[in-house]
Amino acid sequence: MSESVFKKISITGCSNENYQKAIEAALAKIGETMHGIAWFEVKELRGGVRDGAIDWQATLEVAFKID
Numbered sequence: 001m002s003e004s005v006f007k008k009i010s011i012t013g014c015s016n017e018n019y020q021k022a023i024e025a026a027l028a029k030i031g032e033t034m035h036g037i038a039w040f041e042v043k044e045l046r047g048g049v050r051d052g053a054i055d056w057q058a059t060l061e062v063a064f065k066i067d
Helices: 019-033
Strands: 006-015 037-050 053-065
Touching: 006 019, 019 037, 019 053
Parallel strands: none
Antiparallel strands: 006 053, 037 053
């Protein structure tokens, strides 16, 4: 029987366009250093306002397989 173990970490992506871009930015950045990403969960969506513009923020829990 094959068994697997995963670790989850929390990251937050930001975009000045929308939530989807914030999620994509977070996954792209974590993908540069973490390998074996299996899934992610959107834990929180929020926004900030800076100089009258919206800063879309998405906090994710990203799971990756431990070798």
